[in-house]
Amino acid sequence: MSNDVLSLFGSRQVRLFGFARAALLHGLELMGISRGDSLLVPSFICDVVLAPLNRMGVEPVFYSVGQDLRPNLQEAERLLRPQTRALLAVNYFGFPQDWRALRAWTDGKGLRLIEDNAHGFVSCEGEQPLGLSGDISICSFRKSLPVPDGAALVLNDTDLAAADRTAGDASRLAVVPTVKMLVRHLAERAGLGEVVRRIQKVRHKDESLSGHEEEHELESYLVPCTLYSRLALLWVNIPKFRKMRRQHYESWLQWCVGRSGVCPIWQDLPAGVVPLALPLHVGDPAAVDRLRAECHGAEVRHWPRLPESITNNVSALPSFHRNIWTISLNVPAPKRG
Secondary structure (H helix, E strand, O other): OOOOHHHHHOOOEEEEEOOHHHHHHHHHHHOOOOOOOEEEEEOOOOHHHHHHHHHHOOEEEEEOEOOOOOEOHHHHHHOOOOOEEEEEEEOHHHOOOOHHHHHHHHHHHOOEEEEEEOOOOOOEEOOEEOOOOOOEEEEEHHHHOOOOOOEEEEEOOHHHHHHOOOHHHHOOOEHHHHHHHHHHHHHHHOOOHHHHHHHHHHHOOOOOOOHHHHHHOOHHHOOOOEHHHHHHHHOOOHHHHHHHHHHHHHHHHHHHOOOOOEEEOOOOOOOOOOOOEEEEEEOOHHHHHHHHHHOOOOOEEEOOOOOHHHHOOOOOOOOOHHHEEEEEOOOOOOOOO
C-alpha cells in the first residue's frame, strides 16, 4: 500500500479539519440533517461525539452494543422514529464493524450511514482501509499517528461530494495554530515543554473543560488542520507504523494469557487490522491496579467517558462500561519473568 497518508482513501473526496467533531459537524450539515432530526448513536460512545449534535439541535437516540461491541440492530429498529435520519456506528479501537450488514440495514430503512473511524485511521479490513463504508466517514489522525491534531471527513457518497462547495474553506491552512504548534515542538526539543504547558494552563484556566462539558464544547475545535500536522503526515512511514502496532498488540495479547481478571475483547488479530490499543474486560479494581503496576511504559486507561444522558439513565447504561480498560501500544509488552 502507498505510504501517502491521504492516498489511503483512494479516489474518495476528503476534507481536512483540525478535529473529528468539526468534521462530523460538516458531514451532518452536508447530509441535510438539521434541528429536530434524530440520529441513532451507540450508547457506548465518547461524549465528545455529541458536541456537533448539541450545536445543531439534533437528538441522539441511543442503541445498545454487545460486549463484543457489535450494534444491536434489533433494538435500533425499535427506536426508529419518523425524524430518524441516520445511524452512526463505530470501528472501536480500529476493529471493523460488519459494514455490509449495516449498509443493508440502513438502506432498507432509508437512512444514511455514518462511519465513526476515529480509532481506525490506518486500520484495514484485509486490504481495504477502514473509512470507506459509510456515506460519510470520520477519521482522526491524532489518535493513531504522532501528530497533535488533524481529522478527515471522507465523502464516500458521490452525490454528497458533488454537493459540497466548502472544500476550500474546510481544507485551508491554519497559520496561527501552526506557529503555536512549532513553538511548542521547539520548546519540547529544548526541554522547556513543561514550562510552556504551565503558562498555557494559567492563561486558559477559565476555559478548561472537565466532566461532561466537553459534549457541549465545539467552538474552539472549529479550526483547520495545522500545516505542522500536514507536514508531519508526509514523514510517517505507514507500513512500518502498521507493523509495529500489530506486533505490540500481539505481544500484549500474549502477556495477558493466564492473568486473573483480564480478558481481551478480541482474542486474535485479523489481517489488516491496526489496533488503536488493546481493549480489555477487567473484572475488578484489584485487577486494574495490578495492570497499572505491571504494564511498564504503557498507559492503562478507562474508555470511554460516556455522555451525561447515558450515565444518568440506568436503563441505557452499558452493563460492561466500567470494565473496559485499554493498554496503549506505544511499547511492546514486557517479557514475563
